[in-house]
Amino acid sequence: MKNHFKNLSSTLFDSLNEGEVLSASFSGENSQFIRLNQAKVRQTGLVDDFDFGIKLIYDGRTTSGSLTLSGNMENDEIHAISLLATLRNDITQLPEDPYIVMPLGAPSSENMTIGNGLPFENATEAIIPSLGDTDFVGIWASGKIYRGNANSLGQFHWFETDNFALDYSLVTPENQMVKGTFAGKDWNQSTYEQNIQNSLKKLELMNRKPVKVKPGDYRTWFEPAAVSDFLGMFSWNGISEASLQQGSSSFGKMRHDGIQLSPHFSLREDFSSGMVPRFNGYGEVADESRTLINKGQLVQTLVSSRTAAEYGVESNQAESGEYLRAPSMRPGNLTQDKVVETIGDGLFLSNIHYLNWSDNPGGRVTGLTRYACFKVEKGEIVAPIETMRFDDTFYRYFGTELEAVGETTSVLPEVGSYGGRDIGGTICPGILVKSFSLTL
Amino acid sequence: MEKQQLNLHELLGAVHISADWVGLREVYEKVTPRMVRDGVPVANGIYSTHGIMVEVLSDGQFGYFGTSDLTPAGIALASEKAYQQAKLAAKYSLVQFTDEARPAFKGSYQSPFVKNGQSLSAGELNELLLKSNQALKVSDKIVSASSIIQVLETQFKFVSSNGSDITQDFLMIEADLSATAVDGANQQTRTFGGMRGNCKQIGMEYFDSVDLIAQATRIGEQAIELLDATDCPTGEMDVILAPDQMMLQIHESVGHALEVDRILGDERNYAGWSFVKLEDFGSLQYGSEHMNITFDPTVSNEFASYGFDDGGLKAEREYIIKDGKLLRGLGGMESQIRSGVDGVANFRASNWNRAPIDRMANLNLEPGNSTREEMIESVEKGVYMESNRSWSIDDYRNKFQFGCEYGKLIENGKLTKTVKNPNYRGISNPFWNSLKRVGNQDTFGIYGTPNCGKGEPNQVIRVGHASPLCLFENIQVFGGA
Numbered sequence: 001m002k003n004h005f006k007n008l009s010s011t012l013f014d015s016l017n018e019g020e021v022l023s024a025s026f027s028g029e030n031s032q033f034i035r036l037n038q039a040k041v042r043q044t045g046l047v048d049d050f051d052f053g054i055k056l057i058y059d060g061r062t063t064s065g066s067l068t069l070s071g072n073m074e075n076d077e078i079h080a081i082s083l084l085a086t087l088r089n090d091i092t093q094l095p096e097d098p099y100i101v102m103p104l105g106a107p108s109s110e111n112m113t114i115g116n117g118l119p120f121e122n123a124t125e126a127i128i129p130s131l132g133d134t135d136f137v138g139i140w141a142s143g144k145i146y147r148g149n150a151n152s153l154g155q156f157h158w159f160e161t162d163n164f165a166l167d168y169s170l171v172t173p174e175n176q177m178v179k180g181t182f183a184g185k186d187w188n189q190s191t192y193e194q195n196i197q198n199s200l201k202k203l204e205l206m207n208r209k210p211v212k213v214k215p216g217d218y219r220t221w222f223e224p225a226a227v228s229d230f231l232g233m234f235s236w237n238g239i240s241e242a243s244l245q246q247g248s249s250s251f252g253k254m255r256h257d258g259i260q261l262s263p264h265f266s267l268r269e270d271f272s273s274g275m276v277p278r279f280n281g282y283g284e285v286a287d288e289s290r291t292l293i294n295k296g297q298l299v300q301t302l303v304s305s306r307t308a309a310e311y312g313v314e315s316n317q318a319e320s321g322e323y324l325r326a327p328s329m330r331p332g333n334l335t336q337d338k339v340v341e342t343i344g345d346g347l348f349l350s351n352i353h354y355l356n357w358s359d360n361p362g363g364r365v366t367g368l369t370r371y372a373c374f375k376v377e378k379g380e381i382v383a384p385i386e387t388m389r390f391d392d393t394f395y396r397y398f399g400t401e402l403e404a405v406g407e408t409t410s411v412l413p414e415v416g417s418y419g420g421r422d423i424g425g426t427i428c429p430g431i432l433v434k435s436f437s438l439t440l
Numbered sequence: 441m442e443k444q445q446l447n448l449h450e451l452l453g454a455v456h457i458s459a460d461w462v463g464l465r466e467v468y469e470k471v472t473p474r475m476v477r478d479g480v481p482v483a484n485g486i487y488s489t490h491g492i493m494v495e496v497l498s499d500g501q502f503g504y505f506g507t508s509d510l511t512p513a514g515i516a517l518a519s520e521k522a523y524q525q526a527k528l529a530a531k532y533s534l535v536q537f538t539d540e541a542r543p544a545f546k547g548s549y550q551s552p553f554v555k556n557g558q559s560l561s562a563g564e565l566n567e568l569l570l571k572s573n574q575a576l577k578v579s580d581k582i583v584s585a586s587s588i589i590q591v592l593e594t595q596f597k598f599v600s601s602n603g604s605d606i607t608q609d610f611l612m613i614e615a616d617l618s619a620t621a622v623d624g625a626n627q628q629t630r631t632f633g634g635m636r637g638n639c640k641q642i643g644m645e646y647f648d649s650v651d652l653i654a655q656a657t658r659i660g661e662q663a664i665e666l667l668d669a670t671d672c673p674t675g676e677m678d679v680i681l682a683p684d685q686m687m688l689q690i691h692e693s694v695g696h697a698l699e700v701d702r703i704l705g706d707e708r709n710y711a712g713w714s715f716v717k718l719e720d721f722g723s724l725q726y727g728s729e730h731m732n733i734t735f736d737p738t739v740s741n742e743f744a745s746y747g748f749d750d751g752g753l754k755a756e757r758e759y760i761i762k763d764g765k766l767l768r769g770l771g772g773m774e775s776q777i778r779s780g781v782d783g784v785a786n787f788r789a790s791n792w793n794r795a796p797i798d799r800m801a802n803l804n805l806e807p808g809n810s811t812r813e814e815m816i817e818s819v820e821k822g823v824y825m826e827s828n829r830s831w832s833i834d835d836y837r838n839k840f841q842f843g844c845e846y847g848k849l850i851e852n853g854k855l856t857k858t859v860k861n862p863n864y865r866g867i868s869n870p871f872w873n874s875l876k877r878v879g880n881q882d883t884f885g886i887y888g889t890p891n892c893g894k895g896e897p898n899q900v901i902r903v904g905h906a907s908p909l910c911l912f913e914n915i916q917v918f919g920g921a
């Protein structure tokens with residue numbers, strides 16, 4: 001696909017008129033999806049999808065377009081040239097855009113990861129027999145993923161990866177559930193079977209009768225998967241410089257009122273894992289690592305070059321949406337084997353669900369407990385809890401109430417697939433919070 | 441840019457596999473978003489996708505291949521790979537299907553419009569956006585204002601080996617306006633119905649009927665009004681919800697809970713399960729006797745009207761809940777076969793690259809007979825709320841918490857002062873049983889949202905929700921942090 005993208009964009013670049021600048025992008029995949037329910041196949045199939053985008057800049061104006069590529073060069077050229085002609089017709093009618101980010105001619109990059117996953121025809125036989133008669137439900141997604149960016153000034157980036165993810169739940173006869181994920185680029189049958197066995201062991205704990213807990217404040221341990229969901233909220237009306245400037249960020253208290261998070265809390269973007277490309281939609285390349293919050297202090301927000309131009313601040317090559325692409329939270333010193341003992345009396349939450357801002361400027365988030373969530377008494381797990389709603393602010397759980405941070409971090413891969421399969425993931429530890437508010 | 445024209449019958453003729461059934465579903469979609477923020481164009485574009493979902497049935501198992509290679513050779517190859525997927529999985533099938541799951545219908549649907557999608561130029565649309573953007577800035581305290589118009593054109597074709605032949609064409613418009621007012625730490629955002637709720641199947645005549653400039657002025661003024669408003673009170677009281685909040689209330693606490701594939705457990709690893717069980721259909725008192733919910737793909741201009749679902753089933757209006765009693769599930773043919781529960785034509789896919797699942801389409805609350813005045817007069821102490829801004833509900837669709845943009849206190853039967861940060865929470869079944877009054881046709885509003893997420897692999901789909909004003913008794917209400 002790399003050459004197809006390269007050749008197609010070159011054809012368009014060669015066709016440009018005086019004064020026109022064009023950038024091109026590519027996002028595609030060859031995917032297998034197997035949807036499972038009760039450890040059986042509910043739906044199965046393959047998807048080849050290649051999206052080609054262009055962005056035209058001319059006379060202080062800009063407009064974009066995209067189309068699906070067929071893989072046949074002659075056909076794709078006809079459609080791409082026709083799209084460019086339509087954009088040319090539109091662009092002269094548009095108002096001027098004073099904050100256009102002009103593409104650069106360099107640097108270029110190439111990052112291709114070769115995976116040794118399961119051939120599509122082997123997937124069902126490798127995955128299903130070891131599930132036995134468990135109530136297993138989830139999604140297998142595997143195959144190649146492509147990202148590209150090029151422009152008429154000569155820059156060319158290509159990122160290609162080949163990976164798989166089995167994202168699943170195991171369910172007890174009493175409808176209690178645990179969550180598991182098995183993801184990577186090289187398939188290993190025995191590691192996979194071990195992963196399932198570990199989840200089944202965790203499921204045994206769920207056989208105890210769940211208890212109701214009352215609304216109120218609890219000492220609470222959050223496993224890394226839950227912390228990752230909390231961090232995910234920063235990418236939505238949070239750490240974006242544009243959202244701060246436009247009055248719709250939960251980081252306003254940090255920026256304007258000098259409020260800090262806990263000295264135990266540090267967050268950076270770290271691209272060294274290679275899970276996501278370092279180039280963005282403008283073709284710019286981010287630093288390999290960048291500190292965002294250091295020991296509770298907001299060091300910098302995510303600033304795209306467009307935001308930089310609009311508000312007179314410095315860009316840090318963020319993506320135009322200014323969301324976290326490679327979040328990595330610094331671990332602390334609470335070892336996993338001491339977690340339950342250190343909770344003493346409180347809650348152990350493995351996963352949380354359906355988060356939303358209930359008060360964005362206040363940093364307040366509501367959501368629910370889900371999967372393996374337990375009541376802890378006198379340093380021991382007592383029983384699973386029935387689903388509870390929480391409503392609390394990150395200025396407490398990452399701030400005043402943050403008592404300790406786990407010693408080990410986990411990699412939580414992005415398994416979403418709206419439009420196409422996501423790439424990347426969050427690296428973070430678990431956290432112990434002195435007080436966390438359940439409301440319903 | 442022109443769509444490539446295909447002859448699906450010819451492509452189907454190129455398929456040579458010994459499957460029990462083959463279907464081709466072609467989707468072409470062109471999205472034209474235009475947006476002005478703070479006086480500057482921030483988005484203008486023409487984004488299209490085009491592909492075919494090749495679906496085959498073999499040994500009781502469906503297999504698919506979503507492809508953008510639209511040549512006869514490409515479709516033939518895709519059908520072979522889809523067939524192989526089905527064959528390999530058949531030994532582990534959850535359900536053994538026959539082609540009964542893909543009923544054969546012939547027909548077409550054209551969404552209603554007067555002026556086509558090209559009748560306003562890029563320049564004219566930008567002009568309208570700039571003007572409405574200026575109108576949003578009623579004060580220096582409006583730190584950010586956005587105006588968005590998105591035109592969507594979708595063409596859908598479906599043919600199958602058992603005789604389906606369906607064509608559906610849609611022209612849709614989404615419009616949104618947003619003003620954020622800031623005063624120190626106080627931030628308030630007001631939009632045009634919340635959740636991009638103003639989306640419809642309509643042509644460019646939309647802009648003749650809706651005065652975007654007048655709406656923008658109102659939205660800007662209300663954002664400023666909210667800055668000075670007191671916080672919504674906390675406590676148990678009555679709430680009156682406007683149709684643009686009822687949209688979300690119906691969506692989350694009725695629609696998703698009644699999707700039969702959820703009840704059958706398909707969705708347990710993602711969106712979740714449901715408090716509703718298969719045996720509840722025909723017996724559960726879902727809400728008070730004032731509650732009447734229809735699945736209605738026939739409402740003119742509503743966002744998710746259509747003639748046929750993506751499994752080819754003809755779509756018809758059905759009562760889902762009547763006089764509070766649960767009658768029917770939101771389940772397409774596959775779910776009806778699996779569950780034995782009566783369903784509707786709601787087997788829908790987000791695009792050519794996804795397989796259909798049970799979705800909402802238009803799910804509406806039917807009007808009652810109270811006037812707006814009667815409803816307000818009947819409340820001693822309560823809050824009137826408009827436009828959703830925050831939504832969250834648990835994986836069984838029980839415990840929800842919703843926040844709105846704009847509220848008004850109701851004291852002794854009268855609307856009094858404006859309140860900011862109105863929120864409420866509850867549990868679906870008791871909440872709907874506390875529905876005390878339903879507004880008449882004059883209070884009825886038609887909304888929708890382009891952003892309903894579900895399924896593995898994930899799919900986002902358009903839904904429509906129409907509702908009158910509704911009064912709920914003794915609800916937990918609260919304000920900001």
Ligand SMILES: [Zn+2]
Nearest residue numbers: 691891892893
């Ligand atoms: Zn939804």
